[in-house]
Amino acid sequence: MQELELYEPTNTRKVFAEIIIPLALPINYTWLVPQHMLPIIKVGCRVEVNLGKNKRYAGIVKQLHQEAPEFFEAKEVLNILDVQPVVYPQQLLLWEWMSAYYMCTQGEVMAAALPAHFKLSSESVLVFNEEAGEDFTELDNEEYLVAEALLIRKELKLPEVQLILDSSHVYPVINRLIQKRICYVWEALKETYTPKKEDYILLSTEYSSEAALELLLNEDKRLQRAEKQMELLLAYLHFQKTEGEITKSALLKKSGATDAQLKGLIEKGILVAERRVVDRIKRGAKNIEINFSLSEAQTTAFEEIKTSLTEKPICLLHGVTSSGKTEIYIRLIEDYIRSGKQVLYMLPEIALTSQTIRRLQKHFGGHIGVYHSRFSQNERIEIWNKVKDGELKIVLGARSALFLPFGNLGLIICDEEHDTSYKQMEPAPRYHARDTAIYMSSLYEDCKVLLGSATPSLESYYNASKEKYGLVKLMQRYGNVEMPVLEMIDTRRLKPKDPNAAILSEPLCNAIQASMDAAKQVILFQNRRGYTPYQRCNVCGWIPQCKHCDVSLTFHKFYNKLVCHYCGTSYAPMQTCAACGSHDFVQRQFGTERIEEVLQEIFPLAKTARMDMDSVRGKNAHDQLIQSFEQLNIDILVGTQMVVKGLDFGNVDLVGILDADGILSFADFRVNERAFQLMEQVSGRAGRKHGKGKVLVQTSQPKHPVLMQVQQHDYDALYNDEIAKREQFFYPPFSRIIKLTFKNKIREVVQDAAQIFTGALSNRYKDHITGPAEPVINRLRNQYLMEILLKLPRNAKALEQCKKDILYQIAVLHQEPRYKSVTVIPDVDGI
Structure with a gap:
């Protein structure tokens, strides 16, 4: 692990700091480090700096040097906010690479990487001007109220002024007070993180001996006259003996006592309340308990993965659905954390983390932390610090978990590596978590990456076939359970009188009824939410x-x-x-909400539930719904892609894909690949434990090549077909793609800007440009869109030069007054 050293200048020259602030600045700004800060400033620490007239920011020190800026006079660093760095050098190197590769700024990467509480907010503070005196007779009523408060308090924050005036519109009043020199404004950085604290109840040291305690219980008249307090004390002693230390809230809840009764015991000096900082996220004991054995096929794959990772830093595990990939991951994690390393386990969807975390906690207890966007900012900052300190050995999370400050990372597992959710779309950085993880592993000593999927992305499988990655196959389901049978329901032949039958065909309804008669569960998949699209x-x-x-x-x-x-x-x-x-x-058409309604009409006795973005909005809503389905409280689960990815339900024997045509009809060169992945993944939820599952697919084109490949579970056939087409039309993995999106409120302006931009690039990239053209959806949020697609050779120097040319042309375009308001968004490896 690279150490972060204090800066020790070799001479008396001035020392400057390159500092990243959370703004989209093309290059990092430089500040001067005051002499008194030199002994304590460190790379990776946050510092308070001033930019512009008054705005203050918390930035991260990236570099310390003695080269004075050539074109401006550096301002001084105002304050150092951290004793120890909040990020390691590896994170700063990762930010730099992401900025260069994904064509964004390091400030944008920092804004995405750090928890909100590390990005301190700039907050206006009114400061009383002592020279104004105390004569406020010339002020109006509102001005007088604020001035009086300032005279007493000397400083007021904007929310406090709003409370004084009982109004959110306080700026005119403040402006008048500033003009009359009653006060002035300065920008303060507000630390927003607050540790969680709880009161723990302890027995006074006076009664720590058995003799003193016995005397208290048997002879103390204060207690004998207070029956309820005696009951509470006896309850406390019981909980202390059985559970150890107990919080005030837990004691009152378990004993049924009141706050007044507890207060009486504290006032008598019998019990003591001690306020402590506690974790927001409760974790179990830090044990390692692996209580299962791998099957013969799993053992073979496990050994092959270990061998592969000694020869290559990246290995692709191609394991069919329900082959037991998670058990292999668990055994690998055990090996790495026993050797003192940290492990990052990435999943594409938050919905998957709850089920996976329960499985991992059985084996690794408190070694595990979870990190994703549903956690509060306070919870995220606590996990951040525990990862940085090495207290958490395993982190399970979505793509944002990449940004955590690992000190000793040994393994990154990227499960469901094919999933499109790994690609960040808005805002910048528009990174792909799988590809970023691969680069990130190179920043740590001997860190390995394991990619896992039942339906690998063509790019990853191509890299494995060319021996850039190791490749391990696991083609047998755990327990020798057979792959599910896929049957096509040709919707062209159905002539339903009932409009509901167009949503749930008669063969599908019969199969659902048969599954419920057999006490089995059903999953129905439709990739549209709402009632009617x-x-x-x-x-x-x-x-x-x-x-x-x-x-x-x-x-x-x-x-x-x-x-x-x-x-x-x-x-x-x-x-x-x-x-x-x-x-x-x-x-x-029909969405998940309509399907749920139809199910309730056709199967009134069935317990149905829906899993989509509308129905699982709360922090724990995913987990509660999944657990309810696991506990057989739901018969039929209908949902969008959330029900597809990696969930393990042992009692499901039927899966219905309600609109395969919709999946196959996207205007995208990856449409066949993604349709196969989606349908193969959702079919993999059927028959995972007992018996042979069944998948029914409603489609008007049952002879479609992709449907035939899904029916045979033939990934290799799909790969061979698609890779030949990709090579023919020069699409990835044979090229690198940069998509440029132009946005503006005026259609003619954005169209002209895209044409001019294309013309400027055509001199060098004529053979590689497609467009400009309007996308399928050509207006979003009142902005008209145009797109240009660049398909570039897989050459690092050519790609780097093209990025420089694009950024240069963006700067040239914005010099024209007519196009200054046109937003140009580069998306590397987009589409």
Whole structure:
């Protein structure tokens, strides 16, 4: 582990600091380090700096040097906020690489990487001007109230001024007070993290001996007259003996006593309340207990992985669904943490973490921490510090867990490595967590990466086939359970009288009933949430669309609203056609909400539930729903992609894919690959423990090549077909892609800007440019869009030069007044 040293200048020249602040600055700014700070400033620490006129920021020291800025006079660092660094050198190197590779700034990476409480907020503070005196007779009523408070307090923050005036609109009053020189404003950095504290109840040291305690209980008249206090004391002594130390809240809850009774014992000096800092996230004992054996196939794969990782830093585990990849991961984790290393276990979806964490906690207890966006900022900062200190050996998390400050990282497991959720879309950095993890591993000594999937991405499988990665195959399901049978339901042949039958066909309904009769569970997959994806006027064909985006509105029956799934704007339901005035609307397609309603109509006795972004909004909602399904409290679970990825349910014997045509119809060169992955993954939820599962696929094109490959569970056939097409049309893995998106409120401006930009790049990249063209959705949030696609050779120097040319052309474009407001977003490895 690289140490972070204090800065020791070799001479008396001035010392400067390159500091990253959470702003999109193209290069990092430089500040002067005052002499008195030199003994304590460290790389990786946060410092308080001033930028511009008054704005203050908490930045991270990236580098200390003695080269004075050439074109400006450096301002001084104002304050050092940390005694010890909050990030290690590896994190700073990772930020630098991400900034260069994904064409963003280091400030944007920092903003994404650090918990919010490390990015201190700049907060306006009013300071009383002592020269103003105490004569406020010329002030109006509101000004007088604030001035009086300032005279007494000397400083006021904006929220305090709002309370004094009982109004959120205080800026005019403040401006008048500043103009009258009653006060002035300065920017203060506000530390927002507050440790959680709880009161622990202890027995007074006076009664620590058995003799003193016996005397207290038998002869103390104060207690004999207070029966309830005696009962509470006896309850405390019982809990102390059985559970050890106990908190005040737990004692009162378990004993049924009141706060007043406890207060009486504390006032008598019998019990003592001690306030302590406690963890927000409770964890068990730090034990390692592996109580299972690997099957013969798993053992072979496990040994092959270990051998591969001694020869290559990256290994791809291609294991079919329900082959027991998680057990192999657990055995590998055991090896690494017993050797003192840390392990990062990445999953693409937060929904997967709850089930996986329960499985890992059985074996590793308190060694494990979880890190994802559903945690509060206070919880995230506590995990951050425990990872940095080496207290947490295993971290389970989504893509943001990459940014944690690992000191001794030995293994990164990227499960479901093919998943598109690993790619960050908005905002910058637009990174791919799998690829970033691979680079990140190179920053640590002897750190390895294991990629795992039943349906690997073509890029990873190609790298493995070219022996850049190791490749281990596990083609046998655990316990020799057979792969599920896929049957196609040709929707063209169905002529249902009942409109519900277009959603759940008769063969699928019969299969659901058979599963419930056998006390089995069912999963139904539809990759659209809401009730109706769009509705159309039956007279003129008008479709309600979002005012801010070029997309149709989805009807959500539960909220009785039309919702745009891109900008989030909601509208009242349409009763009258805006084009022709007709009231005759027809609903097209169906979402998870509609499916749930149909299920309740057809199977009124079945317990149904829905898993999508609308139904699992709370912090623990995913986990509660998954546990309820595991405990057989739900018969039929309908959901979006959340139900597809890696979940393990032993009692599911039927999976229904309700609209395969929708999955196969995206305008994307990866459409066949992603359709296969999605359908193979969801089919893998069936028949995982007992018997042979069944998957029913509703489609109007049952002979589609991808459906035939899914039916045979033939990944190799898909790979061979797709890799040949990728090579023919020069798509990844044979090229590198950079997608440029242009945004502006005026359509003609964004179209002209994209044309000019394309012309400027054509001199050097004529053979590699596609576009400009409007995307399928050409307006989002009132911004018109244009796109350019660059397909570049897999050459590091060519890619680096192209990025420089793009950034240069963006700067040139923004010199033109007409195009200054055009936003240009580069997305490396996009689409």
